[in-house]
Amino acid sequence: MQTKIFILFTFLYSLNFNLADAQTSGIEKPAGWPIIENQMKPWTRWWWMGNAVNDKDLELVLQQYSQAGLGGVEITPIYGAVGYENKYINFLSPEWLSALHFTVTRANSLGMEVDMNTGTGWPFGGPHIKPENAATKLITRKFTLNAGEKLNEPITVKEDGQDLAELQALTAYGESGEVLNLFPLVQVSKLLNWSPTSGRWEIYAAFAGKTHQKVKRAAPGGEGFTLDHLDSNSVNVYLKRFADAFGKRPQGVRAFFNDSYEVYGASWTPTFLAHFKKARGYDLENYIRELADSGNNDSTREIVARLKSDYRETMDELLLENFTQNWTNWAHNLKSLTKNQSHGSPGNLLDLYGAVDIPETEIFGSSYFPIVGLRRDSGDIRNVDPDPIMSKFASSAANTGGKTLISSETFTWLTEHFKTSFSQCKPEVEQLFLSGINHIFYHGTTNSPSNIPWPGWLFYASVEMNPNNSLWPQAKGLNDYIARCQSILQSGKPDNELLIYWPIYDVWNNSKGMEMTLKVHDVDKWLHPTSFYKLCKQLSKIGYSFDFASDRLLRKTTVNNKLLSTSENGTAYKTLIVPECEMINPETLDKIIGLAYNGAIVIFQQLPKDVPGLSDLEERRKMLKASLSKLTFKNSAPGFKQYVTGKGIIFLGNNIEEILNFNRIKRETLVDSGLEFTRRQIASGKYYYLVNHSSKLIDTTLSLNEKGYVTILDPQTEVIGTATKKENKVRIQISSGQTLFLRVDKSPKTTASYWVYLDKPEKAIALNKQWILHFTKGGPELPPDQTLNTLRSWTDSGDPKSIAFAGTGVYSSTFNIESKSAKEYVLDLGKVNESARVWINGKEVGIIWSIPFQARIGKFLIPGKNTIKIEVVNLMANRIRDMDIKKIKWKNYHEINFVNINYKDFDASSWKVMPSGLTGPVSITPYY
Incomplete structure (x- = not known):
C-alpha cells in the first residue's frame, strides 16, 4: 500500500511540479482583485505534539483550517503531552509517513498545500x-615552557565529556615573534617530543571538540545531537535518513523548512583548517593564539579583529556551501522547495537567504503603533521591537534573486497567551508587508485531538491560531484581509529604485568573540550602530524604496540601459549606494567601479579606507589604494562631487538625498502626509500599498511618482472604486489603522463605480435602544441572556458565568432611518472586545475585526425600522483565568511544558478580568 502511495505522489509531482509554478505571480481579474491562490492566503506552522495524530482528527482540523481561510500548513513535530505517550508516533516511521501522505492528499483536495520541517523541534x-x-x-588550551623544559602531561582537553576531542593544531610562540608548528612532534601517547633551547614559549593547542547540544523541543524519534552544519559529509548523513525514509521519492511536500539558526557555540568543524588555507591563502594554525584572544588588548586588537574577520568569512562559506546549498539541492531532487530562516547564522545573511527558494524572516515581540484605541499593555508584551530593516534582509535576497515569495514566522510572543486580538495582529503584519514580506506563516497552530478538553494542546510561544480559540469563528476576517493583500504583494515585481551595499566586513572586523551569529534579537549590537542602518532608516523615512546587496551579489550584477540587474528575474535598480564603511574588498570596489563604467549611477557616502582580513594584506591594500586613486572627483554641486567613467558616474557625498535629487531619482512625497508605502510593478502600471499607522485621519491629495488612472482597493472590505484626481494628484481618505491599495494603470480600466469619499457628515444616529445579548457558543458554561439599556462589558453583569466565559455573544436591536437620502452611511461599533460580525435587516455586512471598527452599510439600510445583529467574540483570557483560579489542570507537557511571556511558569489566576463583548457606543453617520 505504501509503495502505491509513493508511486501516486511521484506521478502527481512529475505532472505538476515546477519551481516557477510554486512561486507564480497573481493572475489578475479584470479591474479587480487578483485571483486568490493558496500561497496568497496565510499559512500556519502546525505543531504535531508527540506526533500523536490520526487520520480522523487530521481530516477534521484541515477542514476547519480551510474554512477559516488558511492556504497551507507547515508540519513541525515537537515534544508531546504527558499521559498520551501510547499515542506517540516516531518521526519518519512508516506510520508517521502514512500520516504525512494522508495530510498532503487531504490538504490538496481542500485547495491547501503542505510544508514540512526537515527535522523535529530545532535545530x-x-x-x-x-x-x-x-x-x-x-577548544584551545595554553601551555608555557621555558628553555630546557619539557611538557610532561599529555596534550588533551581538560573539559568533561570531550574524550573524543581531536587535536588539530599545536603552535608555539616565542618571545621574539617566532612561530613554530609543533603538531608533527606530538606522539601517539599525546606527549610532545620538543623542548625549547632558549627563551619563554607559549604553546596553544587547538582541538575539535563537541558542543553536546541536542535538538531543542524534539519530537519522538527526533531526539539526538545537533548536526554539524559546516561539514558537508555530516549534512549528507543527516539528509540520508530522510531520503531513505522517503524511498528517494517526492512526498508531495511543497517546501522543506529550516528554523532560525540556533546552534549554540558551534565554532568549528574538523575540515576548517584545510578550507581556511584554501580560501584565505594562509595557515590558520599559525594564529591559534590570536583566534583564542579575548580581543581586549589594545596592542593586538587590530590583528585579532582581522584574523577573526577571515575566520568568520570562512564560517560563512562553509555554512553556505556545505549546508544551505547542499540542503536546497537535496530538496530539489525531491521536487520540493526550501524555506529557510537564515537569521542567527554565522554568515552573510543576504547570501544565505538568497540560496533558498523562499527566504523567511521572523518577528518576535511586538511594536508600538500610535493607532487610536490600539491596546498595548506593558505587562503583556516582551521588551523586544521587531525591526522592519531586519525583515528587509530576507525580502532583499528574494527581490535581487528574482524570487516571488518571501515568508515570515509571524506573531511569536506578540502578547501574553490568550490576550492577542486581531487588532493587535493587523499593524504588525502590515509592517511586514511594508518590509517586502508577502507570505505570512502564523506562529502558530497546535494540532489537538478532538477528545482533548478545552483549551486543547497548546505550544508555549504561540498566539493560539487554532479552532479552540474563542476568536476562531471570526478568524476569516483577518485571514481574508491578509489573502487580499498578498494577492497583490505577490503580483508582478517589487518596485524598489535603490540598491544598497551591506558592508559585512565592518561587522565581521570585531576582535571580540569567535563565531558571529547575526540574530534577530541582537540587532542593537550588529545592525543598529552602523552607518548602513542609519542610512536605510533615513531613506525610508523620506520616501525611497530599496534592497540590499552583498559582495557575492555584486559580482554577478550587470548593467542594462543604465539600470542595475542582479538576476534574470530580479528588480532593476536606478542606482547603487555604498554607505559609509571602513573596509571593502578590492575586488568588490573594482566591480562597483566597473558597474559605473558600464552606465550605472553609483553613490559613495564616503570612500572606504582599508581592506578586511589578513590575507596578503599589504598587496591588497596597494590594490585598493590604486583603485581609489583613479577616482578623480570634481565638484558637481554644493555638498558632493562626481567622477565620470565610461557611460556612468560615481558620486561622493554624505547627503544622499541631494545626490538622488540631482539624478532625478524621485522620492515618494506621499510619506510627508504620514503614510507608509510599498510598491509593486505590474504589466499595466503599478500598485501602491498605503498604510496609516499614525494617530490621525489622513484626508489629503497625494502626488505619486507613477502617473496614470488610479483605482482604490480596500483590502478589508474588497470594495473597489475609481479615485478622484485633480492636477495629477489623487485624493485619499484613510483612517488611523487603515490600509488601502492604489492601482495606477497606464490606460483606463472599467471599474464598478467611483470611490465614495466621506465628505459631509450629518449628525450621527445613536443606536441606543435596548439590546438583547444572547450567548451562543463557548464555555465553560453559556451565561444567561442579558437585556441591556446601555452597552457594557458582559463581565460587568456580576454573573460568575459571564466573568469566566470565552466565546460568542450575539447582540440584537432595532433602529430607525427616517429617509435613506445620504450617499453613504457608516456604522461605527465603538469599542469592540474583540471582533464582531454584523447583519442588518438579515443581510450580512461582514466581519468587522479591527480598528477602526467601522463599515459602510448604506446598501443594507431601508427607510423606517431596521434590525441589527452583532455577533461578538472575546478573548480566551477570562476562561483561562477562571481555570487557574479553580486549579483545573490543563497544561501538562514534556520538555518546557507551558510558560508565560517571560518564560516563567504560567499562572493566570492573578489576572484582571478582561473586558468582553460590545461596549460601544454604536452609531450610524450619514454622509451627503
Missing part, C-alpha cells in the same frame, strides 16, 4: 547524528 539533528557528525566547537 536540525536527531538519533542518527553520532558524535563524529555532531555540532563542533573549537
Whole structure:
C-alpha cells in the first residue's frame, strides 16, 4: 500500500511540479482583485505534539483550517503531552509517513498545500547524528615552557565529556615573534617530543571538540545531537535518513523548512583548517593564539579583529556551501522547495537567504503603533521591537534573486497567551508587508485531538491560531484581509529604485568573540550602530524604496540601459549606494567601479579606507589604494562631487538625498502626509500599498511618482472604486489603522463605480435602544441572556458565568432611518472586545475585526425600522483565568511544558478580568 502511495505522489509531482509554478505571480481579474491562490492566503506552522495524530482528527482540523481561510500548513513535530505517550508516533516511521501522505492528499483536495520541517523541534539533528557528525566547537588550551623544559602531561582537553576531542593544531610562540608548528612532534601517547633551547614559549593547542547540544523541543524519534552544519559529509548523513525514509521519492511536500539558526557555540568543524588555507591563502594554525584572544588588548586588537574577520568569512562559506546549498539541492531532487530562516547564522545573511527558494524572516515581540484605541499593555508584551530593516534582509535576497515569495514566522510572543486580538495582529503584519514580506506563516497552530478538553494542546510561544480559540469563528476576517493583500504583494515585481551595499566586513572586523551569529534579537549590537542602518532608516523615512546587496551579489550584477540587474528575474535598480564603511574588498570596489563604467549611477557616502582580513594584506591594500586613486572627483554641486567613467558616474557625498535629487531619482512625497508605502510593478502600471499607522485621519491629495488612472482597493472590505484626481494628484481618505491599495494603470480600466469619499457628515444616529445579548457558543458554561439599556462589558453583569466565559455573544436591536437620502452611511461599533460580525435587516455586512471598527452599510439600510445583529467574540483570557483560579489542570507537557511571556511558569489566576463583548457606543453617520 505504501509503495502505491509513493508511486501516486511521484506521478502527481512529475505532472505538476515546477519551481516557477510554486512561486507564480497573481493572475489578475479584470479591474479587480487578483485571483486568490493558496500561497496568497496565510499559512500556519502546525505543531504535531508527540506526533500523536490520526487520520480522523487530521481530516477534521484541515477542514476547519480551510474554512477559516488558511492556504497551507507547515508540519513541525515537537515534544508531546504527558499521559498520551501510547499515542506517540516516531518521526519518519512508516506510520508517521502514512500520516504525512494522508495530510498532503487531504490538504490538496481542500485547495491547501503542505510544508514540512526537515527535522523535529530545532535545530536540525536527531538519533542518527553520532558524535563524529555532531555540532563542533573549537577548544584551545595554553601551555608555557621555558628553555630546557619539557611538557610532561599529555596534550588533551581538560573539559568533561570531550574524550573524543581531536587535536588539530599545536603552535608555539616565542618571545621574539617566532612561530613554530609543533603538531608533527606530538606522539601517539599525546606527549610532545620538543623542548625549547632558549627563551619563554607559549604553546596553544587547538582541538575539535563537541558542543553536546541536542535538538531543542524534539519530537519522538527526533531526539539526538545537533548536526554539524559546516561539514558537508555530516549534512549528507543527516539528509540520508530522510531520503531513505522517503524511498528517494517526492512526498508531495511543497517546501522543506529550516528554523532560525540556533546552534549554540558551534565554532568549528574538523575540515576548517584545510578550507581556511584554501580560501584565505594562509595557515590558520599559525594564529591559534590570536583566534583564542579575548580581543581586549589594545596592542593586538587590530590583528585579532582581522584574523577573526577571515575566520568568520570562512564560517560563512562553509555554512553556505556545505549546508544551505547542499540542503536546497537535496530538496530539489525531491521536487520540493526550501524555506529557510537564515537569521542567527554565522554568515552573510543576504547570501544565505538568497540560496533558498523562499527566504523567511521572523518577528518576535511586538511594536508600538500610535493607532487610536490600539491596546498595548506593558505587562503583556516582551521588551523586544521587531525591526522592519531586519525583515528587509530576507525580502532583499528574494527581490535581487528574482524570487516571488518571501515568508515570515509571524506573531511569536506578540502578547501574553490568550490576550492577542486581531487588532493587535493587523499593524504588525502590515509592517511586514511594508518590509517586502508577502507570505505570512502564523506562529502558530497546535494540532489537538478532538477528545482533548478545552483549551486543547497548546505550544508555549504561540498566539493560539487554532479552532479552540474563542476568536476562531471570526478568524476569516483577518485571514481574508491578509489573502487580499498578498494577492497583490505577490503580483508582478517589487518596485524598489535603490540598491544598497551591506558592508559585512565592518561587522565581521570585531576582535571580540569567535563565531558571529547575526540574530534577530541582537540587532542593537550588529545592525543598529552602523552607518548602513542609519542610512536605510533615513531613506525610508523620506520616501525611497530599496534592497540590499552583498559582495557575492555584486559580482554577478550587470548593467542594462543604465539600470542595475542582479538576476534574470530580479528588480532593476536606478542606482547603487555604498554607505559609509571602513573596509571593502578590492575586488568588490573594482566591480562597483566597473558597474559605473558600464552606465550605472553609483553613490559613495564616503570612500572606504582599508581592506578586511589578513590575507596578503599589504598587496591588497596597494590594490585598493590604486583603485581609489583613479577616482578623480570634481565638484558637481554644493555638498558632493562626481567622477565620470565610461557611460556612468560615481558620486561622493554624505547627503544622499541631494545626490538622488540631482539624478532625478524621485522620492515618494506621499510619506510627508504620514503614510507608509510599498510598491509593486505590474504589466499595466503599478500598485501602491498605503498604510496609516499614525494617530490621525489622513484626508489629503497625494502626488505619486507613477502617473496614470488610479483605482482604490480596500483590502478589508474588497470594495473597489475609481479615485478622484485633480492636477495629477489623487485624493485619499484613510483612517488611523487603515490600509488601502492604489492601482495606477497606464490606460483606463472599467471599474464598478467611483470611490465614495466621506465628505459631509450629518449628525450621527445613536443606536441606543435596548439590546438583547444572547450567548451562543463557548464555555465553560453559556451565561444567561442579558437585556441591556446601555452597552457594557458582559463581565460587568456580576454573573460568575459571564466573568469566566470565552466565546460568542450575539447582540440584537432595532433602529430607525427616517429617509435613506445620504450617499453613504457608516456604522461605527465603538469599542469592540474583540471582533464582531454584523447583519442588518438579515443581510450580512461582514466581519468587522479591527480598528477602526467601522463599515459602510448604506446598501443594507431601508427607510423606517431596521434590525441589527452583532455577533461578538472575546478573548480566551477570562476562561483561562477562571481555570487557574479553580486549579483545573490543563497544561501538562514534556520538555518546557507551558510558560508565560517571560518564560516563567504560567499562572493566570492573578489576572484582571478582561473586558468582553460590545461596549460601544454604536452609531450610524450619514454622509451627503
